[in-house]
Amino acid sequence: DTGVSQDPRHKITKRGQNVTFRCDPISEHNRLYWYRQTLGQGPEFLTYFQNEAQLEKSRLLSDRFSAERPKGSFSTLEIQRTEQGDSAMYLCASSLSPPGNTIYFGEGSWLTVV
Amino acid sequence: GQQLNQSPQSMFIQEGEDVSMNCTSSSIFNTWLWYKQEPGEGPVLLIALYKAGELTSNGRLTAQFGITRKDSFLNISASIPSDVGIYFCGMQGAQKLVFGQGTRLTINP
Numbered sequence: 681d682t683g684v685s686q687d688p689r690h691k692i693t694k695r696g697q698n699v700t701f702r703c704d705p706i707s708e709h710n711r712l713y714w715y716r717q718t719l720g721q722g723p724e725f726l727t728y729f730q731n732e733a734q735l736e737k738s739r740l741l742s743d744r745f746s747a748e749r750p751k752g753s754f755s756t757l758e759i760q761r762t763e764q765g766d767s768a769m770y771l772c773a774s775s776l777s778p779p780g781n782t783i784y785f786g787e788g789s790w791l792t793v794v
Numbered sequence: 795g796q797q798l799n800q801s802p803q804s805m806f807i808q809e810g811e812d813v814s815m816n817c818t819s820s821s822i823f824n825t826w827l828w829y830k831q832e833p834g835e836g837p838v839l840l841i842a843l844y845k846a847g848e849l850t851s852n853g854r855l856t857a858q859f860g861i862t863r864k865d866s867f868l869n870i871s872a873s874i875p876s877d878v879g880i881y882f883c884g885m886q887g888a889q890k891l892v893f894g895q896g897t898r899l900t901i902n903p
Contacts, residue, residue, distance in 0.1 A: 722893035
């Protein structure tokens with residue numbers, strides 16, 4: 681399977697705990713994106729990387745959220761001191777830089793904060 | 795900010811019927827994308843449109859990039875039960891992809 685892969689697929693955590701999600705993009709893709717999706721809504725942009733550089737962050741990405749892509753390959757999204765409002769599906773996607781930049785999504789990581 | 799309106803929000807149809815949904819934008823973008831999402835899964839790309847006026851098919855799916863570059867539609871012909879899901883349009887700029895609110899398709903056999 682050469683698509684975008686995410687791990688874990690599901691995570692249940694207690695409020696206040698930290699969680700980390702990992703994303704492995706399609707191997708030749710230099711752009712990597714994180715989105716958040718809540719029930720009944722479309723995915724909302726959080727942040728994206730061009731290689732290892734984080735180029736844009738949404739206002740949705742509070743200071744409890746941090747994303748890294750240290751070697752320009754896989755990425756991690758960490759949420760510290762989780763709150764119930766963080767419960768959502770966290771989607772990772774990847775693409776090539778423009779002009780060939782169709783974005784492909786992973787299957788998502790479901791987070792439930794109890 | 796970028797506004798993207800997708801309609802209808804939901805559709806209830808009989809198996810075999812044709813389906814049409816559309817998206818309009820307040821801004822001009824160079825790429826329109828249509829995705830389908832099933833419960834618990836990530837969005838799967840159906841069709842990508844890169845030029846104004848472009849009409850592209852993928853099996854029973856047909857999508858068009860509007861001439862004004864501010865709208866797009868997706869048609870599904872002769873719907874079948876596995877077409878059930880949520881369909882999202884997306885406008886892709888140089889940096890990121892913005893999604894519409896989605897159209898939830900339900901099919902009665």
